[in-house]
Amino acid sequence: MSIGPYVLTEKEFVNRYDLTYPFEERGLQFGDGVYEVIRVYRGNLYLIEEHVERLYRSAAAIHLQVPYEKEEMYKQLKQLLHLNDFTTDGKVYLQLTRGSAPRDHVFPVGVQPNLYAYVAPLSRKHSLMKNGVATITQKDVRWDYCYIKSLNLLPNVMAKQAAKEQGCFEAILHRNGKVTECSSSNVYVVKDGAIYTHPAEKNILHGCVRMRVEAFAKETGIPFHEEAFHLEDIQYADELFLSSSTAEVMPIIEVDGNTIANGRPGQVTMQLQQAYEADANIPMSDSIFYVQ
Structure with missing residues (x-):
């Protein structure tokens, strides 16, 4: 770089x-x-x-x-x-x-x-966004003011490194089983066509792309609930995805070695990816749905 x-x-x-x-x-x-x-x-x-x-x-x-x-x-x-x-x-x-x-x-x-x-x-992660990524789960040991985008990132770094060492893209963090976010992104579960994610409180970073995901969902008629989900909800999810400025809208197809649904990005996630590309004025020649 x-x-x-x-x-x-x-x-x-x-x-x-x-x-x-x-x-x-x-x-x-x-x-x-x-x-x-x-x-x-x-x-x-x-x-x-x-x-x-x-x-x-x-x-x-x-x-x-x-x-x-x-x-x-x-x-x-x-x-x-x-x-x-x-x-x-x-x-x-x-x-x-x-x-x-x-x-x-x-x-x-x-x-x-x-x-x-x-x-x-920083190039777009075409292949990962098109095919999905694997993640692990980690206990959230960060401080109580995660809404502040501070330089105190050692717990995030440790979680991200643990994910890398297991060949995964991200670490999903939880407090007593309640999912908060990932080491450097927000995370969402999709069930029965509706999106669920942790409320924008002090325990998570209020992601800029997260705000756009909520707007995209409302614009396309997808129910969006600021309602925390738990680790056990992941195994029954229809879809799982994360968002950040560098990862955009990224499908998650595996968690702790277990496949999510059919192991492919879902329709809701792909709708949000299309909305993101339109909002960011991504040309068709650079679309993840076009680039091989």
């Missing part, structure tokens, strides 16, 4: 090789910060307003000031793509921390936040 040469900071655009911070950086030492990952299609930011809104919500939740007003942030992120002459599929990673200061648990006074954003290529 090749990161674009220009990086947005809290003050200006700089060459990525010139971007440095002191080793006493609170994001590095405390995970004291928040972040966003914004999908880019053909050089266009997808769901930029939703991502920026969530960035501000996460920052406010930890009493952190964003150095740009929202409208200015939109302009700066678009300028980031322009300066890097970025016209393909990719992602923008944006990170904001409380800044650099001598190490102390309490918030430093008079310290400017550190912000940086970069763009990098």
Whole structure:
């Protein structure tokens, strides 16, 4: 993955090789910060307003000031793509921390936040979205404020690594058997034509694509219930899928070695995939229903 040469900071655009911070950086030492990952299609930011809104919500939740007003942030992120002459599929990673200061648990006074954003290529996962993926289940051991998109991701990293070591795409997390979300995505079960997923409360991240999935369901007449399901519900599911900015709408065809339904992506999931592609202005030549 090749990161674009220009990086947005809290003050200006700089060459990525010139971007440095002191080793006493609170994001590095405390995970004291928040972040966003914004999908880019053909050089266009997808769901930029939703991502920026969530960035501000996460920052406010930890009493952190964003150095740009929202409208200015939109302009700066678009300028980031322009300066890097970025016209393909990719992602923008944006990170904001409380800044650099001598190490102390309490918030430093008079310290400017550190912000940086970069763009990098990211191709669509055509084959996986077309055929589905395998997952495992893991106990959710994260903190109680998962709605904050913070830098404290060690439990997520451990769960994702466990999935990889078992040849799987994701780990479905649960608390006492109640499914919350995945290590880096939201998760949904489909039963009798209706979608069920954990309510957008503090125990899950309020995914930007999750919000669009709910909208797509309503637009196409698919019942959408913010109602948590349990591990035992998975074995009786008609369909299972996950969503995120990098995975889009991804069918799950296997959990802990057990096949979901007939082992193929279901009709509801494929309807949502089609709605996603239309919403993101994906050309037919790049559609998962067209690309072999």
